[in-house]
Amino acid sequence: MNRLSLVRYTSAVALGLSTLWSAAVCAAEDAGAFDKIQQIRAGDLNIGYVDIGPRDGQPVILLHGWPYDIQSYAxxxxxxxxxxxxVIVPYLRGYGTTRFLSASTPRNGQPSAMAADIVHLMDALNIRQADLAGFDWGARGGYRRRAVAAAGEIPGLGERVSDQQSADWRKPLPPQAELSWWYQFYFATPRGEAGYRQNTHDFAKFIWHQASPQWQFSDATFAKTARALDNPDHVAITISNYRWRLGLEKGEAKYAGYEQRLAALPPITVPTITLEGRITARRIRLPPATVPNLPVNMSTGICRERWAITRRRRIRRRLCRRWWTPIVCNPRLAGGATLRFRQHGLCL
Structure with missing residues (x-):
């Protein structure tokens, strides 16, 4: 756990997108880059990953979510x-070519384990600092890694991790809100585990449609990702992840100290940006301490001049100019809410 507490990064960008990140379509000349999967031993895993761009360039680690894979960033x-x-894009544990090194290692989907995987991957690649970006599971792993960093890093826009097993997050929601998380409750049952194991591809495709109802993806597009879900540990990791979030699994003892620190919802003090689609933003559940750190209008982009945080104005403006300039809203994607952003002249 000491490795998880080391401060070795100077900047991070964590994108909390619960809708499909790959919906932000940009022209790419290197169409075959994601066919070149490399493998490296890191912590408990042999991680499969894509590594493109100059080796002396600023590292960017892109982390996918569920039930997607590295193709989200292709x-x-x-x-x-x-x-x-x-640019480094790893398969998370339970996806693609990533494998556990030992059959005796718990197939733990706890977000803290995924945060540890990020640290171990960077160790293995000899990367001391990197920008992090992710959605869904990837965002949670990045948030948790950043949240336990010690003081003294570059100050920035505040954000708080909000997926802990806290008492507040175990409180029931109104029926309509609970409906959004139906699959989590399904996975809490033996029937749900068996159902996901038996119908993994169909289940994932249904979630794609549910998360981005206006995204008309092709069978070929889905098939590229579906192969990653055939990982022998995918179902176990998925079930573990959602049962842990519901408090039905305790997680591994080696992450106990990590979880205690995260339970206090420590602020992420490095420059951090969160994006949410209009539909997601309406239904998302945020702890009270998080809300003051978000833009007034989440659906119109992160670089609005009106923020509840006023103490970081200079940093805020600098980050907006440096990192993100909203260029177009694509109403066809993610329920009419997906924003496309330009980073250093790039459409993301």
């Missing part, structure tokens, strides 16, 4: 690489 990563970034 158009974004080459564009970043062409601008001089070293």
């Amino acid at each position: 158009q974004v990563a080459p564009a970043l690489a062409q601008k001089g970034y070293r």
Whole structure:
């Protein structure tokens, strides 16, 4: 756990997108980049990953969510690489070519384990600092890694991790809100585990449609990701992840200290940006301490001049100019709410 507490990064960008990140379509010249999967031993895993761009470029680690995979960044990563970034896109535990090194290692989907995986991957690649971006599971792993960093890093826009097993998050919601999380309750049952194991691809495709009802993806697009869900540990990791979030699993003892620190919802003090689609923003459940750190209008982009946080104005403006400039809203995607952003001249 000491490795998880080390401060070794100077900047991070964590994108909390519960809708499909790959919906932000950009032109990419290196269409075959994601066919070149590399493998490296890191912590408990042999991680499969894509590594493109100059080796001396600023590292950017892109983390996918569930039930997606590295193909979510197949158009974004080459564009970043062409601008001089070293872009690393790993399969999370339970996906693609990532495998556990030992059959005796618990198939733990706890977000803290995924945060540890990020640290171990960076160790293995000898990367001391990197920008992090992710959605869904990837965002949670990035948030948790950043949240336990010690003081003294570059100050920035505040954000708080909000997926802990706290008493507040165990409180029931109104029926309509609970409906959004139906699959989590399904996975809490033996029937749900068996159902997901038996119908993994159909289940994932249904979630894609539910998360982005206006995204008309092709069978070929889905098939590229579906292969990653055939990982022998995918179902176990998925079930573990959602049962842990519901408090039905305790997680591994080696992450106990990590969880205690996260239970206090420590602020992420490095520059951090969160994006939410209009539909997601309406239904998302945020702890009270988080709300003052978010834009007044989440659906119109992160670089609005009106923020509840006023103490970081200079930093805020600098980050907006440096990192994100909203260029167009694509109403066809993610329920009419997906925003496309430009990073250093790149469409993400």
